[in-house]
Amino acid sequence: MNVFLPALLLSKLGSSVDARQAVALWPLAANMVACHLVGLLLGGAQVALLGVPQELRAQTVVIPALGNVGNLPLVLVPALLASPGMQAAGVGPNGGAGDLGVAYVMFGFFVASFIQFPVGWLMLQRPEAEPAALAGSSPSLASATLAAGPSVMAAGAVGAALPGGGSTGTAASTAVGGSVAAVATPLQQQQQQLQQQQQQQQQQRLRALAKGIFTPPVIACLLAVPVASVPELRDELFRPAGSLAFLGDVIDRLGAPMIPCLFLVLGANLAEGPGNAQVPMRVLVASCFSKLVLHPLAGAALVLLSLRAGLLPADMDPAIPLVMMIVWATPTAVLVHALATMMQNGADQVASLLFYQYIASLVTLPVFMGLVLQLYTTGQLAPAAYAAAAALPAA
Template sequence: MGFVDLLSAASMPVLKVLIITALGSFLAMHHIDILGQTTRKQLNNIVFFVFNPALVATNLATTITYESIVSMWFMPVNILATFIIGSALGWMLIVIATPPQHLKGLILGACAAGNLGNLPLIIIPAVCKEEGSPFGDPDVCHHYAMAYASLSLAIGAVFLWAYVYNLVRVFSAQDSGNIAVANETGTVQPELTQTLLPSSPSSNSITMKQKGKAMLDVMKQHLGNFSKRINLKLVFAPSTIGAIVGFVVGTIGPLRRLLIGTTAPLRVIQDSASLVGDAAIPTVTLIVGGNLLRGLKGSGISLRIVFGIVAVRYLLLPVFGILIVKGALYLGLVPADPLYIFVLLLQFALPPAMNIGTITQLFGAGESECSVIMLWAYGLASISLTLWSTFFMWLVA
């Protein structure tokens, strides 16, 4: 299989994404205003609460079984490695570029979290249909590709909302949090100092109770601050709930026979959910195009930071990915399945997750800077993803 065939197979899915993204940007233009800011926010809510959960649940329920989960156990480890290594490289970038405080969470998040959901769902099944694909029969390849991409989307959603959301949250609220802690300390300390030197032995018991109460108040305050900073409810975002539903239906035999398959009594529920979920990919891609248009207006972010993030995601992370996946293959931790290995490698070469833009909008920290980062990252992704996909397919062929 020649280089030209591999390049063609890798470039077609990326070109499809670019065409739909360009359409989204066109619809978001001021003189068109079909996909304006208000419309994008409303569509974002529909995607977040309806389309994505349906997409994840139906794909996982259809393609995931207990046996496939056992065989794909390394994928969560691989995705966790992308977050950890990306965070470490992002922190090195922060040390070198010295950005403002409110951008540190954005930089770490952009370096750590790749687009593990929508792009794999578009690229991986599309690669199977290309003539130059090294993955065998297109139908069999598509079946497994949807399973791998769906699992990638589900795990990526959990890590994104459990880690990156709280990372941006902590950095965006750090200054106000320090003030709050200082105020709380100021109210507690005088009470503590008054109880350190009791006036008489008879007041010892009262003093100890007061001291214990004061220390308990301090602990409650710290626990309250922690719970406010780390919002564990976002771990159970709608996509995560959809993933749980998909795992339950796919792995429990009676439920699977009831809902999945052409002879299933309640197959209409699965078919209806699948119909809703199919709208997620084109809708999200259009929203991406509309959001990227904001990046053309620019912001005060240094280009050194932007290209540093691009270098982390498109140069350093893929190299680490090759070392990790090849090492796991050498140690026998992953099966010698070319498509599965290709998916693991691709997870290290994806652009930043688009939901980072949603997270920055929630906290108002680096929103315009995020648009510039996404504009450059997704603009260069057409070249980077094509070249890395070509190389990865050559590597596993």
């Protein structure tokens, strides 16, 4: 996947989406941000209303938010664009979209990459182990103080009782103070070592976070837009007569197996089954319902209202609303399970929730796709139609 997906991204984005077009695709970026925000709100509502166990709260919040916005849309969007209903509505290969549908999915995936990994990383962090380490060191400090305390009090009492005992008490206190300092010095060294370990762990976490964000697919996106923005380089790579057409053809062929491989990956994930994790039934049902029913309906309403209110460009490609709506309907990204495994924070429970989500999506996704096709057939997902209606004089 670290070869096929970057190659697909570079070939589709690099040949079609330059910097100017990337700016014009702001509806996809705004839709992706809204998609994740609404998912977080749904997850938070579940935690507040259902009394989710403490150990499952972070996972419950994250699961509705981080959807499969790359792999599944790469399969669904081209299939929908090639359907007779979409072509009859003037959308699809015969309507001018072609490979741009894949490019739109890739652009949305690029934006989501800067949202999903940081959000999942922050939300799925286990409670810090450092406070426990500090608490573990405090008993030794307390025991040292208690051990030295009676000596100090005894020395003070004896010094006060003796004639001229102030000096004797001072000497005794000094002697005992030396023993306390001797005990405190190793404790200070332990605390310094602990602070150094904390700094090293923080640096390692930042490096891991950067590595998780700047994955090979994201790097391919960062390279693709500059390539598309330089017409000479783009033509040399992706035009048949270009001097670098051989390299462009190799990149395109490396990206071609990506979509078929996605079915194998999905099948492999489902073949593992739900596992043995115990997830409360109310949490399981609410997770599937919020992600596969409430989330898509919220997305459809948001896209339709944006079109009716004229918030989206009138000259927008009619395939863009399709991509905007599909990303709301997909189940949770497998990335959530990978992060839960990395953080050792409820990985088995996440695997169980994802399994049942993907099984349920076999029913919900076709229903939602049928709804999208109906909206296109009736002209409700055509930006130009709303713009034309708004331009008509009032009766």
